[in-house]
Amino acid sequence: MWNYSDKVLDLFYNPRNQGVIEDTQEPGFAVVRGEVGSIACGDALRLHLKIDVAQDRIVDARFQTFGCTSAIASSSALTEMVKGLTLDEALAITNQDIVAYLGGLPQQKMHCSVMGQEALEKAIYQYRGITPPHLGEHAEGEWVCTCFGVTREQIRRVIQQNRLTTAEAVTHYTKAGGGCGSCLRLVDEILAEATAPMTNVQKIQKIQSVLADLRPYLQADGGDVELFDVHGDRVSVVLKGACGSCASRVTTLKEVIEQRLRQEVWPALVVEAVRPVS
Amino acid sequence: MTVVYLDNNATTAVDPEVLAAMLPYLTEYYGNPSSMHRFGGQVAKAIQTAREQVADLLGALPTEIVFTSGGTEGNNTAIRSALAAFPDRRHIVTTQVEHACVLNLCKTLEKQGYRVTYLSVDRHGMLDLLELEAALTGDTAVVSTMYANNETGVIFPIEQIGQIVKSRGVLFHVDAVQAVGKIPISLHHSTIDFLTLSGHKFHAPKGVGALFVRRGVRFYPYLIGGHQERNRRAGTENVAGIVGLGKAAALAQSYLQQQGAVAALRDRLEQTLVAQIPDTVVNGQGSPRLPNTANIGFKYIEGEAILLMLDREGICASSGSACTSDSLEPSHVLQAMGLPHSVLHGSIRFSLSRYTTAADIDRVTAVMPEIVARLRALSPFQTEEEAWLQSPTLATHV
Numbered sequence: 001m002w003n004y005s006d007k008v009l010d011l012f013y014n015p016r017n018q019g020v021i022e023d024t025q026e027p028g029f030a031v032v033r034g035e036v037g038s039i040a041c042g043d044a045l046r047l048h049l050k051i052d053v054a055q056d057r058i059v060d061a062r063f064q065t066f067g068c069t070s071a072i073a074s075s076s077a078l079t080e081m082v083k084g085l086t087l088d089e090a091l092a093i094t095n096q097d098i099v100a101y102l103g104g105l106p107q108q109k110m111h112c113s114v115m116g117q118e119a120l121e122k123a124i125y126q127y128r129g130i131t132p133p134h135l136g137e138h139a140e141g142e143w144v145c146t147c148f149g150v151t152r153e154q155i156r157r158v159i160q161q162n163r164l165t166t167a168e169a170v171t172h173y174t175k176a177g178g179g180c181g182s183c184l185r186l187v188d189e190i191l192a193e194a195t196a197p198m199t200n201v202q203k204i205q206k207i208q209s210v211l212a213d214l215r216p217y218l219q220a221d222g223g224d225v226e227l228f229d230v231h232g233d234r235v236s237v238v239l240k241g242a243c244g245s246c247a248s249r250v251t252t253l254k255e256v257i258e259q260r261l262r263q264e265v266w267p268a269l270v271v272e273a274v275r276p277v278s
Numbered sequence: 279m280t281v282v283y284l285d286n287n288a289t290t291a292v293d294p295e296v297l298a299a300m301l302p303y304l305t306e307y308y309g310n311p312s313s314m315h316r317f318g319g320q321v322a323k324a325i326q327t328a329r330e331q332v333a334d335l336l337g338a339l340p341t342e343i344v345f346t347s348g349g350t351e352g353n354n355t356a357i358r359s360a361l362a363a364f365p366d367r368r369h370i371v372t373t374q375v376e377h378a379c380v381l382n383l384c385k386t387l388e389k390q391g392y393r394v395t396y397l398s399v400d401r402h403g404m405l406d407l408l409e410l411e412a413a414l415t416g417d418t419a420v421v422s423t424m425y426a427n428n429e430t431g432v433i434f435p436i437e438q439i440g441q442i443v444k445s446r447g448v449l450f451h452v453d454a455v456q457a458v459g460k461i462p463i464s465l466h467h468s469t470i471d472f473l474t475l476s477g478h479k480f481h482a483p484k485g486v487g488a489l490f491v492r493r494g495v496r497f498y499p500y501l502i503g504g505h506q507e508r509n510r511r512a513g514t515e516n517v518a519g520i521v522g523l524g525k526a527a528a529l530a531q532s533y534l535q536q537q538g539a540v541a542a543l544r545d546r547l548e549q550t551l552v553a554q555i556p557d558t559v560v561n562g563q564g565s566p567r568l569p570n571t572a573n574i575g576f577k578y579i580e581g582e583a584i585l586l587m588l589d590r591e592g593i594c595a596s597s598g599s600a601c602t603s604d605s606l607e608p609s610h611v612l613q614a615m616g617l618p619h620s621v622l623h624g625s626i627r628f629s630l631s632r633y634t635t636a637a638d639i640d641r642v643t644a645v646m647p648e649i650v651a652r653l654r655a656l657s658p659f660q661t662e663e664e665a666w667l668q669s670p671t672l673a674t675h676v
Contacts, residue, residue: 012586018656039619039659042580042599042608046658064658066623068582068599072656148606171606178606 005103008073015072017079019062021048028053034123036115041148041175043067043112045075047119049082051127057086070102070109077101078116087124092259093117094161095173110173114158130216144186147179152190159194161263167191198266204230206265211237214257225257228274235261236274279592282638286479287428287456287571287629288596292522293481299525300483303518311515312506321517328524332488335527336473337464339493344510345520348487349455350379352474353422355489355500355511357383360420360449360472361392362498367419371448373397373405373434374614375427380453381610393417401615402564403432411442420449425457425473429598429611429627430562431571433461440469449495455479455487459530460537460568471495477519481631482526486519533632540630541569543639547628548572550643555650561612561625570630573612575621578660579653584626587649593642596627620659 004012023031030051037044043066050060061079065072077098082090095113099105105113125131142151158164158173167187171177177184198206204227211225218224228236239253258271283291309318311325326340333340346352357370357380372384374396384394395413397405410421421443426433436452443450451472457463459480465473473490477483491497491510503512552558557577576584581599588595598609607613608622617625628642654660 009586012583013590015656035658039578039623042606042623044658064656066578066657066659067580069586071580072583175606 002069002106002109004069004073004106007077007101007103008070008105011073011076011102012069015076017062017076017083018064019048020046020064021050021060021062029059030127032123032127034119034121034126036119036122037067038149039066043071043115045071045115045119047075047078047116047123049123049127051087055086056088058082058084058090067112067115068109070105070112071115073102074098074105074112074116075119078120082120087127088256090120091124091256093120094263095158096162107169107172110162110169111175114173118154128217128220130213144190145174145176145179145183148175150174150176155187155190156194157264159191160265163267165191165195200230203265207235207261210261210264211257214260218253223253225253233266233268233270235269235271237271238275239273282591282593282641284628284630284634284638284642285594285596286631286634287431287627289478289484290481290631291633292483293526293529295529296482296522296525300518300522303521307517311517312504324521325515325517328520328527331524331527332475335458335463335531336475336490337466337468338490341508342465342490342493344489344491344507345515345523346474346487346489346511347485347516348478349377349453349474349476351500352455352476352487352489353377353379353451353453354383356451356472356474356491357387357420357422358500359491359496359498360422360451361387363449363496364419367417369393369395369415369417369419371395371397371410371413371418371421373399373423375399375403375429375611376422376424377428377453377455380422397423399432399614401617403427403430403562403611403615404565405434405439407435407438407442410439414443414446414448418446418448420451422451422453425452425454425463426461426568426571427562427611428456429571429609430565430573430615431456431568431629432562433457433566433568437469444469456568456571459526459533460540460570462534465490465492477523477526480526480530482523483519486516486523488523536632537569540632540634543634543636544570544572544628544630546636547630547639547642548574550639551646554643554647558650559621561615561617561621570634572628572630573625574628575612575617575625576650577620577624578657579624579650581624581626583653584624584649587653588626588642588645591641591645591649593645596629598625598627599623 021031030053032049034047046064048062049058052059061082063075063079065075081101095117098113098116144150144152144155155170155174155176164170167177167184170187177187207227222241224240226238228238254271254273261269307321309321311318311322329340329343332343370384370392372380388394397409399405423434425436440450449471450469452470453474455474455476458475471492476487497510499510501512506512506515548560551574559575561573561575581597585597598612612622612625
């Protein structure tokens with residue numbers, strides 16, 4: 001029998017925020033859904049968010065989950081955690097935050113927390129009209145694990161965020177390799193790649209690719225971002241357009257960009273906004 | 279809260295009479311049965327009595343019974359012995375629905391150069407005997423099949439299988455761990471060469487079992503050491519366990535007639551649940567089954583969640599759901615039967631015993647509709663048409 005925390009059991013036996021949010025076309029509010037998993041995989045989550053458009057804030061969250069005790073508890077925890085947050089704040093939630101909220105999860109159940117994080121991102125990015133690389137449409141060749149439908153990008157991100165070092169841990173967090181096992185060698189390769197110390201050139205390439213993902217969202221607001229320099233842990237960026245002129249946006253943006261870069265590139269980095277030398 | 283124990287295919291309660299028979303061999307009669315004194319000799323006699331009791335239950339000769347530590351040892355021993363008997367043959371035939379101890383042994387043997395055919399089953403959990411016939415070659419050393427499946431209770435047509443196997447000069451091993459004590463077995467005129475049983479599945483303690491080895495079948499021991507069990511299984515005997523196994527076998531014999539009552543309770547459980555709860559199916563219903571086993575699929579919800587809800591009501595059952603084990607795959611048995619995903623993940627096994635009462639069954643049927651309704655209210659699936667979730671690699675394309 002799994003050793004579930006009291007919090008997990010409480011949220012399983014007395015789930016908070018179960019159900020759907022109907023889109024009633026209420027002015028000033030948007031309703032979005034994020035769907036991950038499948039009945040074939042053994043768990044699936046449909047997350048519903050109600051967003052206050054002017055404030056960019058989540059005012060209500062509900063879930064529908066097909067899955068085990070920890071999948072249901074993780075989903076319920078997620079809805080409790082995101083209510084009242086701005087979308088930027090919500091995007092900063094990692095699967096580790098969900099695990100911490102639950103008072104821990106058995107290792108073999110970590111994928112339940114990852115499912116929560118992915119559903120949240122899917123819902124928010126869908127609302128913003130952006131497709132991040134690890135959640136997008138996938139061509140046949142991009143699957144690493146075809147049993148559970150896990151991509152290289154998903155695996156890489158979970159390794160980074162949770163500092164995973166073994167293929168077994170990757171299976172616990174993503175299910176990849178938990179079916180036929182034929183992708184475990186590939187998982188090993190991704191692990192080797194992801195955990196190898198990065199050269200400056202690799203760091204810069206990786207930062208550029210993260211910024212490229214963020215750029216459409218900034219451009220939608222009339223702004224933009226460019227990498228200026230990398231020095232040790234210090235990453236200097238230039239904020240342009242609307243972003244560069246609005247003081248409060250500069251602070252938020254710096255934080256959002258830093259958060260994403262820390263998650264995806266290396267955890268100790270610090271972002272600073274600089275003005276280009278003209 | 280009293281526990282309603284419906285997980286008897288996992289393990290059973292030790293019968294009080296079994297415990298009583300064992301206790302003296304854990305206290306005053308502690309001698310070694312191999313010793314050359316009467317103090318040890320009386321223990322050897324107790325083992326002989328147990329051997330006769332087990333042989334009686336199986337319709338076998340006492341000399342055909344080798345005591346083991348249980349099902350896993352019996353299955354490993356039999357298959358390896360059969361391979362050793364045919365050193366030139368490199369092919370094994372088994373089924374896709376065997377217990378892990380047979381399947382994983384076969385996988386290990388594949389790495390050592392053996393070829394293994396895993397026979398398929400249909401949606402009722404039944405073998406195709408033509409597939410068996412086609413699988414047998416001059417290279418086949420052994421066919422190993424279950425007598426009855428641990429998850430669904432489906433009973434294989436053992437004698438029909440045996441006729442085919444023996445007509446081709448191949449050794450026949452049967453894993454009867456779930457069948458012994460639940461249905462009559464008579465080995466005297468049977469085609470079976472090796473048959474495995476395990477004590478704790480029929481009210482003996484854990485850690486003891488037996489392997490039937492037909493007289494005249496060449497046998498190669500697995501454990502090498504002393505001369506115990508007529509050189510067939512080395513190691514000082516688990517005396518109390520063996521005495522308990524003997525007593526449990528004698529009791530099982532006398533309780534065999536009562537298995538009809540167990541089947542009646544099982545049928546009542548199945549019929550009530552199917553009638554009360556929509557989208558509920560009995561897996562393996564179309565086949566002959568053990569009297570005590572019900573495997574019921576509750577669509578659109580997940581088995582582990584059901585088990586925890588039942589656990590809170592004091593009801594013990596089990597599930598082949600992916601989430602109940604380290605494996606991420608749902609039950610290999612239900613998968614082999616080709617059941618849809620909606621059923622695969624939400625199937626629960628209730629396994630009864632002679633101790634199960636009508637009140638136990640009523641407790642389950644009283645709480646189950648509410649449990650299923652609660653979990654279905656949480657689930658995003660209500661119908662088979664939820665296409666976005668049918669396949670992991672299709673999900674994002676829809």
